[in-house]
Amino acid sequence: MIEPTADRVPRRRAETRRRLLEAALPVFAEEGFGRSTVEQICERAGYTRGAFYSNFASLDELFLAMWEGRSAAMITAVRAAFDAFTPVELPDVRAVVERVLPAIPVDDAWFRVSAEFTAHALRNPGLRRVMTAREEAIAEALMPLMVELLARAGRSIPDPVALGQALVATHDGTSVQCLMAPDNPLVWQRRRDLYVQVITAYTEET
Amino acid sequence: MIEPTADRVPRRRAETRRRLLEAALPVFAEEGFGRSTVEQICERAGYTRGAFYSNFASLDELFLAMWEGRSAAMITAVRAAFDAFTPVELPDVRAVVERVLPAIPVDDAWFRVSAEFTAHALRNPGLRRVMTAREEAIAEALMPLMVELLARAGRSIPDPVALGQALVATHDGTSVQCLMAPDNPLVWQRRRDLYVQVITAYTEET
DNA sequence: CCCTTTCGATACACGGACGTATTGAGTACG
DNA sequence: CGTACTCAATACGTCCGTGTATCGAAAGGG
Numbered sequence A, B: 001m002i003e004p005t006a007d008r009v010p011r012r013r014a015e016t017r018r019r020l021l022e023a024a025l026p027v028f029a030e031e032g033f034g035r036s037t038v039e040q041i042c043e044r045a046g047y048t049r050g051a052f053y054s055n056f057a058s059l060d061e062l063f064l065a066m067w068e069g070r071s072a073a074m075i076t077a078v079r080a081a082f083d084a085f086t087p088v089e090l091p092d093v094r095a096v097v098e099r100v101l102p103a104i105p106v107d108d109a110w111f112r113v114s115a116e117f118t119a120h121a122l123r124n125p126g127l128r129r130v131m132t133a134r135e136e137a138i139a140e141a142l143m144p145l146m147v148e149l150l151a152r153a154g155r156s157i158p159d160p161v162a163l164g165q166a167l168v169a170t171h172d173g174t175s176v177q178c179l180m181a182p183d184n185p186l187v188w189q190r191r192r193d194l195y196v197q198v199i200t201a202y203t204e205e206t
Numbered sequence C: 001c002c003c004t005t006t007c008g009a010t011a012c013a014c015g016g017a018c019g020t021a022t023t024g025a026g027t028a029c030g
Numbered sequence D: 001c002g003t004a005c006t007c008a009a010t011a012c013g014t015c016c017g018t019g020t021a022t023c024g025a026a027a028g029g030g
Helices: A011-031 A038-045 A049-053 A059-083 A093-103 A108-123 A125-152 A160-180 A185-202 B011-031 B038-045 B049-053 B059-083 B093-103 B108-123 B125-152 B160-180 B185-201
Strands: none
Touching: A011 A038, A011 A049, A011 A059, A011 A108, A038 A049, A059 A093, A059 A108, A059 A125, A093 A125, A093 A185, A108 A125, A108 A160, A108 B108, A108 B160, A125 A160, A125 B160, A160 A185, A160 B108, A160 B125, A160 B160, A160 B185, A185 B160, A185 B185, B011 B038, B011 B049, B011 B059, B011 B108, B038 B049, B059 B093, B059 B108, B059 B125, B093 B125, B093 B185, B108 B125, B108 B160, B125 B160, B160 B185
């Protein structure tokens, strides 16, 4: 059924995979997932289609692999940002937001890709499960850190899951707005405000 | 330059256009915009590609036309829901949310399409302007109604624009979650809660 | 009632993307 | 050092979608 992942991955293959995955993001971002072709990705990565098909069964498979790689990277990035927060003492909610938010990048290219992935996943039950699982993993990885940080800010969280969902929604919803009007600082400011309001509403002073 | 829109639209053509636009939504929803073809749309609408090309210059053009039609329809639908609210007296914030929210449908197909439209628009400056303009129109149409309703609930809005942006973000962000887990009533409940919290945070008692 | 105009169907030529089967080069391993 | 294997390149046949140009039929105007 599910093959145990080979733990001895040949040097050559690993490199090719990596390059293809790397090349895929910009292609998807520029062309849109639906309009992207295997050839475009191979061209950008400096390979031929032969290389592609010996690494992935289909564009969908690469798409999924890329998604998983990126979200894992995102988790570690945010975790790092949290860790870097350690020295600060007794921040308030706004300070937490102002400090942590830059660590969650609003990346134009990545946003476009994940928007399309979302649409794609809504269409495909298998992918949908993968995606919700991934989101849960992100929440589970980040919420404990969030709890601790907020505790330091003197706030307790009655329902961490609800806060998690609210934060994800806030992130998703405001990201679009910021990307649509990237040069309008007000929009970015309101994004931070919304985070503050949401966190405040879902926590209480201890 | 810009041709003045012919105000005498032939019977036949108007019908064909309508049918094509109608057929386009399900095709985009099922296949994804990028993977949709002119032929699929024509087939579903019961026409040949000839009909398509004598009504639209490209798929993009149809896409945009469809988007404008749908968002206009959405505005009138919500406005109707607001109007139907008149009889209620002195609601609280939660009552407003519980009552108005069902009027803003979380439509699976439409959501997928607009997610892809968003991604597409982020890639195309022209479309981006169209989209922000459309969003502003929606906000402008709905906020006055919102203001009035909340006034009846005894709440004033210091910064209506900020509230508008926050509500749009809330809508966008929570819609995904609901569509991803359509059978989880908790997610829907938390969506309503978030609306309540946001509105409460952005208004004050009079 | 005819004549003009408009619209949608058909036919055509073209390009491009797909997936596979085969080949040759590079790599690991005995 | 040589053999066996792995992986990427090439070549191939195929299918599908595009956009245009042409033609026939309906609608509308005088």
